[in-house]
Amino acid sequence: MTEVSVAGRSYPAVTFQIDREHAAAFARAIGADPGAGVPPTFAAVYSLGATASQLFEDPEAAIDFAKLLHAEQEFAWTRHPQPGETVTSQGRIASDMSRRGMRFVSFETDTKGAGGDEICRSRALFVIRQ
Amino acid sequence: MKRTVTFTKEQIVAYADASGDHNPIHLDDDFARSVGLPGVIAHGMLQMGIAGAVAAETAGGGDRLRRLVCRFSGMVVPGDRVTFSADSAGDGKLEIRAVKENGEAVLTKSSAEYV
Numbered sequence: 001m002t003e004v005s006v007a008g009r010s011y012p013a014v015t016f017q018i019d020r021e022h023a024a025a026f027a028r029a030i031g032a033d034p035g036a037g038v039p040p041t042f043a044a045v046y047s048l049g050a051t052a053s054q055l056f057e058d059p060e061a062a063i064d065f066a067k068l069l070h071a072e073q074e075f076a077w078t079r080h081p082q083p084g085e086t087v088t089s090q091g092r093i094a095s096d097m098s099r100r101g102m103r104f105v106s107f108e109t110d111t112k113g114a115g116g117d118e119i120c121r122s123r124a125l126f127v128i129r130q
Numbered sequence: 131m132k133r134t135v136t137f138t139k140e141q142i143v144a145y146a147d148a149s150g151d152h153n154p155i156h157l158d159d160d161f162a163r164s165v166g167l168p169g170v171i172a173h174g175m176l177q178m179g180i181a182g183a184v185a186a187e188t189a190g191g192g193d194r195l196r197r198l199v200c201r202f203s204g205m206v207v208p209g210d211r212v213t214f215s216a217d218s219a220g221d222g223k224l225e226i227r228a229v230k231e232n233g234e235a236v237l238t239k240s241s242a243e244y245v
Binding site for chain 2: 022025026027028029030031032036037038039040041044045048049065066067068069070071072073074075076077078079080
């Protein structure tokens with residue numbers, strides 16, 4: 001087990017503006033049509049990416065970045081954000097367990113629109129070799 | 131829908147820049163080897179991005195996707211040729227696969243839902 005249990009910990013909400021050019025560059029990087037709007041998996045940036053650094057930089061969470069593997073990822077969308085929209089993402093550690101030399105951290109992020117409506121829920125499973 | 135992609139270092143760098151994920155295991159061969167990898171590896175999220183683009187095409191547009199789940203089961207390195215597919219599993223569900231030329235599945239237990 002880890003010394004300090006961080007399961008249940010929430011981080012402060014982060015605001016993120018959906019920039020049209022940024023979304024288009026992301027679309028090109030994944031081989032999608034940059035003119036077809038915000039790619040669904042841009043959630044890797046506005047939801048997971050906007051909040052995961054808080055987890056990785058949290059000294060009490062003690063994530064060894066060099067031994068980190070991203071094992072699973074889920075996005076569930078209520079709707080997709082539009083270019084120019086400002087969204088708010090908040091991350092939390094849903095669970096943190098160690099087993100057979102591996103640590104499993106489930107990190108969930110909720111992304112909402114300016115009016116508080118749900119946009120996306122991200123669930124990442126990170127495995128850290130110990 | 132189906133798409134075959136030959137991964138390159140340039141593509142991995144472009145994804146690192148566009149996503150903001152600059153973990154050196156994706157960018158620096160020496161660093162990647164120092165942590166036991168064969169060299170730089172592609173981001174799982176780059177694989178998921180390509181899978182999501184194929185799923186969006188199959189669903190009739192990205193706006194229709196409601197869920198995408200990927201399990202990253204294998205490493206993808208520059209030069210690997212991977213075929214991504216999204217096939218209807220009925221009732222608004224898609225089965226997602228990504229398989230290397232040698233038959234190794236790199237995305238498993240992966241699926242999507244759309245409206």
